[in-house]
Amino acid sequence: MGTAPGEFEIIRDFFASAPVGEGVALGIGDDCALLQAPASGQLATSMDTLVAGRHFPADADPAAIAARALRVNLSDLAAMNARPLWFTLALTLPDSDAVWLRKFADGLLQTAAQFGVSLVGGDTTAGPLSITIQVIGHTESPLRRDRAGPGDHVYVSGPLGAAAAALPVVLGEQRVNADVQLQCERAFYYPEPQFPVAAAIAELASAALDISDGLLADLGHICESSGVSADIHLERLAVSPLAQTLAAEKAMALATGGGDDYQLCFTVPQQRVADLDQLGLKVTAIGTLIEGSTGVRCWHNGNPWSPAVTGYQHF
Amino acid sequence: MGTAPGEFEIIRDFFASAPVGEGVALGIGDDCALLQAPASGQLATSMDTLVAGRHFPADADPAAIAARALRVNLSDLAAMNARPLWFTLALTLPDSDAVWLRKFADGLLQTAAQFGVSLVGGDTTAGPLSITIQVIGHTESPLRRDRAGPGDHVYVSGPLGAAAAALPVVLGEQRVNADVQLQCERAFYYPEPQFPVAAAIAELASAALDISDGLLADLGHICESSGVSADIHLERLAVSPLAQTLAAEKAMALATGGGDDYQLCFTVPQQRVADLDQLGLKVTAIGTLIEGSTGVRCWHNGNPWSPAVTGYQHF
Missing domain, CATH: 3.30.1330.10 (PurM-like, N-terminal domain)
Structure with missing residues (x-):
């Protein structure tokens, strides 16, 4: 007008x-x-x-x-x-x-x-x-989520929890200094699509997806699509520095349940793990796929661990 | 939730x-x-x-x-x-x-x-x-809007004004009988993509587009993209029966300025007009493209005609 x-x-x-x-x-x-x-x-x-x-x-x-x-x-x-x-x-x-x-x-x-x-x-x-x-x-070489199998190792391409930790700052609900403000805005608005990692693992990985809804929810999608379950060990998980500023329990909740980090979660068959290691990628092995339909089970220093939040709810 | x-x-x-x-x-x-x-x-x-x-x-x-x-x-x-x-x-x-x-x-x-x-x-x-x-x-044979030339004939694939005439009924601003209500809903919600006409004219037409913003506005897009102008004769235009129920001036305003009919407007070089005629399509020749940048000029029974509405304004 x-x-x-x-x-x-x-x-x-x-x-x-x-x-x-x-x-x-x-x-x-x-x-x-x-x-x-x-x-x-x-x-x-x-x-x-x-x-x-x-x-x-x-x-x-x-x-x-x-x-x-x-x-x-x-x-x-x-x-x-x-x-x-x-x-x-x-x-x-x-x-x-x-x-x-x-x-x-x-x-x-x-x-x-x-x-x-x-x-x-x-x-x-x-x-x-x-x-x-x-x-x-x-x-030429797509990475699907439905080709994982029991025994495959589970990996995450980088630290988790940054975007979820940044959210209250981005929403203006929490005041922080200018440096942290900038880190939060970068974590939330400028997630890094993991093209180099995807290209490197394309011939090795049995399944992959980006973590947009939270690690446990998204790994759950791999499990459901591929007809497997997972055991993961949270003490191995790389928690982002932004989330590490929070209490340990809260940080782990964000790293496992917070979405929006857009790191990759991917699986590699046992016999290709040595090949993956040779690539020298900064990825983290967090667990193993197993048979059955128990879904994603979490362990922390050997003890069962239950998530407070299992994923982003769109409605 | x-x-x-x-x-x-x-x-x-x-x-x-x-x-x-x-x-x-x-x-x-x-x-x-x-x-x-x-x-x-x-x-x-x-x-x-x-x-x-x-x-x-x-x-x-x-x-x-x-x-x-x-x-x-x-x-x-x-x-x-x-x-x-x-x-x-x-x-x-x-x-x-x-x-x-x-x-x-x-x-x-x-x-x-x-x-x-x-x-x-x-x-x-x-x-x-x-x-x-x-x-x-x-x-395999795209119909673009930027290949029309002076002398080309201008066509419309079918009657115009139905969707614009239907709008007050669809919006609940005008009450009509059940039969007209149904016609209005069909005109507005179920426009017919003109695949058969497009396929038939693909090798003959110099330019084409669908009329979503109104005939004059959309023919204007062909003129602008192709660097030509147009003279069209509105007495030749097929006005939809739904629009014909209105006063003649209003009906013509809707047929020329109302959008959403999704008929095609297309142009055919003079030397291909006989080939088009041979196809026996139910299309209407409404005018001719000319050189220059006068835009779309309308005539009605030989007299200059100015539109009350020139096209749908998105903002």
């Missing part, structure tokens, strides 16, 4: 400057984008929505919101060992504020450039603030 | 029963779907969001909302002459009501089956009701 930009102006002014990358025969501006798929392998696709007030505060830095929205989607590609190619954006905005849009578009296109993924289309609509991104990647 | 289904239950119970179609190596349930692109041609992709209270009434029939959400996306594929393959769904819901979800999923999967497109993934989140769908299709 008035002098606010309409849909076509938004696309042209803020997003159509997106560089046209690999495989893009026709980018933003027609009814569809036209894309050239690689000759071999498979495409991998995923879609995630972030809603203001639920996944981020409505007044958060637009560049940070954009970075997180794209990074969580890229993490799904990483978890399948897929190389990013293209993405589409559905942006719903209460009003079209040019300053907000410029920051959002800059954050989005900067993240896109960093990961080599091209914005090829999307939609802008008026409504409560939310961002849906759909990514398409390419893989 | 409580006994309401969470994300994983929603996906499993309502959507994972989606039949796995052509090219789907791995469907719903992993970090990504894995897709096998056809060996030749190109992929076409588009994304559209419908927001409750803006694009449909929040209390509308969930099956009708689902049908419209998928059909408007399929229309973008039709407009590129792309055959539907796959789609992803981002569904944001204030609460997870099992009755609503069952109706929505039934409407969605029924529409998907009708058009031969497979649901391969998506996301469900809590928040204000909105639906984002992203479709991927395949084309």
